[in-house]
Structure formats: C-alpha cells, structure tokens
Amino acid sequence: MNKHRRKISAAYFFLAPAMITIFIFFLLPVLAAFLMSFTDFDIYSLGNISLAQFVGFRNYIEIFRDSLFWIALKNTFYFVIVGGPLSIVVSLGAALLINSKLIKFKGLFRLIYFTPVVTTLVAVSILWRFIYHPRFGILNYVLSLIGIHGVDWLGDPHWAMPAIILMAVWKNFGYNMIIFIAGLQNIPEDLYEAADIEGASAWRQFKDITLPMLAPTTLFVGIITMIGYFQLFAEPYVMTQGGPLNSTLSIVLYMYQEGFRWWNMGYSAALAFILFFIILVVSLIQLRLQRESSV
Amino acid sequence: MKKIFLYIILIAVAIFCLTPFLWMISTSLMATGQSNVFPPRFFPEKITFAQYINLFSRLNVAKYFLNSTIVSVSITLVSLFVNSMAGFAFAKYKFAGQKGLFKLLLSFMIIPAQVTMLPLFLMLKYMGLINTYMAVVIPGIASVFGIFLIRQYLLSVPDSLIEAAKIDGATDFQIYISLVLPLAKPILITLAIFTFMGAWNDFLWPLIAMTNDSMYTLPVALANLMGEHNQDTELMMAGSVVTILPILIVFLALQKYYIKGIMIGGVKE
Incomplete structure (x- = not known):
C-alpha cells in the first residue's frame, strides 16, 4: 500500500511541470479567449480591464456582416482547397519516385527535397518575393525562355494567391513525402509480386494496392496539412500584406490585424474561435469520410 | 528508358x-x-561581403541572432526535461484517469495556437513579461507532441529494466535521470531538433510578444527590415542567409534523427 502510494505520487511529480504549464499557458487562455469573444474588449480595456463588457453574440453577428471576413474566409479556403491537395499529390509523387526500385542515390534526393521544409518561413517568403519580381525575378525569366510573357505575380489580385500556393508547395511537400515513404515501406512486397504474376499494369497496382494500403497515411497527412494550411499567416504578412485588393488576406492575418494592430481583442477572439470551429468541422468530416470508405 | x-x-x-x-x-x-x-x-x-558587414555593423543583426539563439536553446533545454518527465509518467506509471488525461491532451492538438494568443498576451503583459525572453520561452515549454513522442518511445522499453533498478533501491527520480534519460537518448535528440527548429523559425508569437526592437528574434527582425529595405534585394538575401544557415547546419548534422521523428509521428497509434 505504502509502496503503491509512492509510485502514484512519483507519477504526479513527473507530470506536474507539463500539466501545470499546459493548464496555465494553454488551457486557461483558450477558455479566456472563448469568454473574450463575447465581450467588447478593446484598446481602452487594455489599460483598464473593467471597461470590457459582455455583449453576447454581437462580435459573431458583426463578423457575419463583415465583408472583409468573408474575403479572408474565401482566400483561406482557396489556399486550403487548392494548395492542400496539390501539395499532397506532389508529396505522394515524390515519395513514389524516391521509393522506386530503379533509383539510386535515394538518400541524396530525399535530403534535397526535404531542405525547404527546415528553412525559416519568413526568410523564404522574402526570397520568393524576389523570385516573383516582375522585372528581375527568376520565375519570369524562366518563363520568358519558353516564350511565355510573365505577370506581376504578387501585384496582380488574380495571381497573388496562386503564387503563394506555389511557394507553399515548394516549401512543404518534403514533409509529407517522408511520411508517405514510411507508409509505402509498410506495404507488404508480396502484394505487388502477386499482382505482377496476374499481369496487372503499374496503374492498376497503384490504384488497387498502393492507394488503399496508404489510406490511413493519407488521412493523417490530409488532416495535418489542412490544419496547417488553415493557419496561413507569414506568407501574406511578408509577401503581400494581405494585398493586392485583399486577395491574400487570410483569417489569421485578419485576426492578427484586428487583435494586435487595432486592439479589437473581443472581435479578434471571435475570429480565432471561428477558425477553430472550421478546423474542427473539416477534421471531423475527413475522419467520417475515411470511416465510410473503409467500411 | x-x-x-x-x-x-x-x-x-x-x-x-x-x-x-x-x-x-x-x-x-x-x-x-x-x-x-x-x-x-x-x-x-x-x-x-558588404551586405553582411552592413547587417552586423549597422543593422544590429548580431543582437537578433543572439535573441534567437537564447530563446531557441532555452525552449529546447527546458522542454526536453518537462516533456520527457511527462512522457515517462504516461509510459511507465499507472494512475487514475491516465488514459482519459492522455486522450484529452491529444485532443488539444487540434486547437490552433492562435486561439490562445490574445489572452496569453494580456496575461504576460500583466506579469510584466512582454519584451522579455520569458514571453517567448514559456508557451513553448510543454508540448503535447513532445510528450506523445517520448511516451511512444518509452512504451517499447521493457519494464523489467526499471523494476531491476527499483529493487536495487534507486528512487524514482534517480531512475529517471540515470536510466530513462540515457535510454531515451535517440528520441530526445529527435525531439530536440524538432523543438529547436520550431522555435528558431517561429514567427507569429515572437512578433506579438516582442514589440521592442532590441528583443526581436531573427524572423521578426527580417520581416521588419523588409518593410524599410524592400528594394535592397542583396541586403535582404544576406539577411535570409543569416537566418536560414544555422538551422540548415543543425538539420544536415542531425537529419537522420529528424526524419525518423517525422516517421514516428506519422505512424498512427
């Protein structure tokens, strides 16, 4: 009995630092942000917290009437829906290439493809700003070599978001590629051998063996990519400041501007919770779709 | 062909x-x-090397480099201890509500960090910690992902090793220091790289918590510099090199551990 109690108190001792920090600096702020989203907390409340009043759902109602919110929401979904799948397809393609039996120097290619992942997002955003430069950038130069007249990538409202997506794919695909390689290596070799004997084409093998066997990996990759992409911030902050004509304003950038530039903290907290709610719903939908397709 | x-x-x-x-x-x-x-x-x-000389002599980049280093190294060291202790407790002890608590922690991973930032800023402001290293270090100390990584690794360590040490009269803390930490060394290195890179590259929170010019980390300083020098391509590229190079060197030196970490994290429980 005594020994058992000692064991439990040791467990609590080891847990305490992490649990206390998570409680004070994560869980409490989440709850506080939830409360805050129902107040008119603003720059005056910053000096004197008692000036903040509960206003019920006013922030949320205002947000739904706020055209900038809808623009930011649309842009964020554009980034997630186009950029997310694109980056996953590129990751899978790269993983299949590197995993191919015909290829040598696997380690080297894997390393090269992975390099953009570890680099600092702010620094590469600055780098790509110059790559996209309409007159002196490399991209328009390369395009001119094949006879295409380039555009002002970050200065044109139609092209700014695609430009950010291209950079995001370049920066991120290596990460999911590694997860896909691990998934591919877990597929039993004899499945392919059996398919070879039956004379199944490479495409059939990919469709009927690789893809179904990779489904759990794809779900995992899909969810983490989607969660990450919904939090788009540094790219537009550095490259376009949300412009031109708000074409790259994202939810998190809008939240940052409202909360930390104009100090409309109640409003900003409501924006944060809407983002959280969207991420939650989309994750649940993905899990549900996966469960249905595997039954 | x-x-x-x-x-x-x-x-x-x-x-x-x-x-x-x-x-x-x-x-x-x-x-x-x-x-x-x-x-x-x-x-x-x-x-x-004119751009680099300019960065370090006129634009205070040495100070930002120091800030980034202090913040990233502190977060890495403290979080290794905090997360490995918690991971150890989850892997090798039994206590009431263990499974529920672990599941609850995992579910936190879906909450975007931005949700916490407004109250966190106010909290640290009232504590007088905004514009101190603590403001950036504190929220980085405990990570659910880190606890998860350590727990998964320690589950594969046989209990008999720990039981044997206990019979020899070692206290729980001694076991943690002299048995568990050395055993977990590979995963600790993995977690250390993850944490260090995350801290070095982080942008939004340092941007919020460090409003005073002299406390900027490199990414914040770089973004700020971009505002004033957006025509100075050569200067901004030098700034980007200074920011990226340290992280690239760490990665190249320890890439084996880093890539293994992604694979562990990517394999569903």
Whole structure:
C-alpha cells in the first residue's frame, strides 16, 4: 500500500511541470479567449480591464456582416482547397519516385527535397518575393525562355494567391513525402509480386494496392496539412500584406490585424474561435469520410 | 528508358528545390543594385561581403541572432526535461484517469495556437513579461507532441529494466535521470531538433510578444527590415542567409534523427 502510494505520487511529480504549464499557458487562455469573444474588449480595456463588457453574440453577428471576413474566409479556403491537395499529390509523387526500385542515390534526393521544409518561413517568403519580381525575378525569366510573357505575380489580385500556393508547395511537400515513404515501406512486397504474376499494369497496382494500403497515411497527412494550411499567416504578412485588393488576406492575418494592430481583442477572439470551429468541422468530416470508405 | 525518364524528373525536382537557395546565396554576395538586371545574374560579378558587414555593423543583426539563439536553446533545454518527465509518467506509471488525461491532451492538438494568443498576451503583459525572453520561452515549454513522442518511445522499453533498478533501491527520480534519460537518448535528440527548429523559425508569437526592437528574434527582425529595405534585394538575401544557415547546419548534422521523428509521428497509434 505504502509502496503503491509512492509510485502514484512519483507519477504526479513527473507530470506536474507539463500539466501545470499546459493548464496555465494553454488551457486557461483558450477558455479566456472563448469568454473574450463575447465581450467588447478593446484598446481602452487594455489599460483598464473593467471597461470590457459582455455583449453576447454581437462580435459573431458583426463578423457575419463583415465583408472583409468573408474575403479572408474565401482566400483561406482557396489556399486550403487548392494548395492542400496539390501539395499532397506532389508529396505522394515524390515519395513514389524516391521509393522506386530503379533509383539510386535515394538518400541524396530525399535530403534535397526535404531542405525547404527546415528553412525559416519568413526568410523564404522574402526570397520568393524576389523570385516573383516582375522585372528581375527568376520565375519570369524562366518563363520568358519558353516564350511565355510573365505577370506581376504578387501585384496582380488574380495571381497573388496562386503564387503563394506555389511557394507553399515548394516549401512543404518534403514533409509529407517522408511520411508517405514510411507508409509505402509498410506495404507488404508480396502484394505487388502477386499482382505482377496476374499481369496487372503499374496503374492498376497503384490504384488497387498502393492507394488503399496508404489510406490511413493519407488521412493523417490530409488532416495535418489542412490544419496547417488553415493557419496561413507569414506568407501574406511578408509577401503581400494581405494585398493586392485583399486577395491574400487570410483569417489569421485578419485576426492578427484586428487583435494586435487595432486592439479589437473581443472581435479578434471571435475570429480565432471561428477558425477553430472550421478546423474542427473539416477534421471531423475527413475522419467520417475515411470511416465510410473503409467500411 | 524508363529509368532515364525517372532520373530526369528526379533531377528536375531537385533543381526546383535548390535553385532558390543558390540564387539567394549568390545574390547576397553582390554589391547593392547588382541583382536588378534582366536577365537575372546567377553569379556575382565580384564577390563582396558588404551586405553582411552592413547587417552586423549597422543593422544590429548580431543582437537578433543572439535573441534567437537564447530563446531557441532555452525552449529546447527546458522542454526536453518537462516533456520527457511527462512522457515517462504516461509510459511507465499507472494512475487514475491516465488514459482519459492522455486522450484529452491529444485532443488539444487540434486547437490552433492562435486561439490562445490574445489572452496569453494580456496575461504576460500583466506579469510584466512582454519584451522579455520569458514571453517567448514559456508557451513553448510543454508540448503535447513532445510528450506523445517520448511516451511512444518509452512504451517499447521493457519494464523489467526499471523494476531491476527499483529493487536495487534507486528512487524514482534517480531512475529517471540515470536510466530513462540515457535510454531515451535517440528520441530526445529527435525531439530536440524538432523543438529547436520550431522555435528558431517561429514567427507569429515572437512578433506579438516582442514589440521592442532590441528583443526581436531573427524572423521578426527580417520581416521588419523588409518593410524599410524592400528594394535592397542583396541586403535582404544576406539577411535570409543569416537566418536560414544555422538551422540548415543543425538539420544536415542531425537529419537522420529528424526524419525518423517525422516517421514516428506519422505512424498512427
């Protein structure tokens, strides 16, 4: 009995630092942000917290009437829906290439493809700003070599978001590629051998063996990519400041501007919770779709 | 034939991945204005370190470099202890509500960090910690992902090792220090790289918590510099090189551990 109690108190001792920090600096702020989203907390409340009043759902109602919110929401979904799948397809393609039996120097290619992942997002955003430069950038130069007249990538409202997506794919695909390689290596070799004997084409093998066997990996990759992409911030902050004509304003950038530039903290907290709610719903939908397709 | 085709694609993608970096390094070695030409120059006419000298002598980059280093190293060291202790408790002890608590923690991973930032800022402001290293370090101390990684690893360590040490009369804390930490060394290195890179590259929270110029971390300083010097391509490329280089060196030295960590994290429980 005594020994058992000692064991439990040791467990609590080891847990305490992490649990206390998570409680004070994560869980409490989440709850506080939830409360805050129902107040008119603003720059005056910053000096004197008692000036903040509960206003019920006013922030949320205002947000739904706020055209900038809808623009930011649309842009964020554009980034997630186009950029997310694109980056996953590129990751899978790269993983299949590197995993191919015909290829040598696997380690080297894997390393090269992975390099953009570890680099600092702010620094590469600055780098790509110059790559996209309409007159002196490399991209328009390369395009001119094949006879295409380039555009002002970050200065044109139609092209700014695609430009950010291209950079995001370049920066991120290596990460999911590694997860896909691990998934591919877990597929039993004899499945392919059996398919070879039956004379199944490479495409059939990919469709009927690789893809179904990779489904759990794809779900995992899909969810983490989607969660990450919904939090788009540094790219537009550095490259376009949300412009031109708000074409790259994202939810998190809008939240940052409202909360930390104009100090409309109640409003900003409501924006944060809407983002959280969207991420939650989309994750649940993905899990549900996966469960249905595997039954 | 098919093999050649595969290599062509592989090499094309490799060029796509590396060209921006090579161009960045080469441009950072040019004199001011040298890169504003068409067609773009891929090599400096004459190599100069003028941009780097400017960064360190006039633009205070040494201080930002120091800030980034202090913040990233502190977060890494403290979080290794905190997360490994918690991971150890989850893997090797039994207590009431253990499973529920662990599941609850995992579910937190879906909450975007931005949700916490407004109250966190106010909290740290009232504590007088905004514009101190603590403001950036504290929220980085405990991580659910870190606890998860350590727990998974320690589950595979046989209990008998720990039981044997207990019979020899070691206390729980001694076991943690002299048995568990050495056993967990590979995963601790993995977690250390993850944490260090995350901290070094982090932007939004340091941008919020460090409002005073002298406390900026490198990414915040770089974004700020971009506002004033957005025409100085060569200078900004040098700043990017200074920011990226340390993280690249850490990665190249320890890439084996880093890639293993992604694979563990990617395999569903």
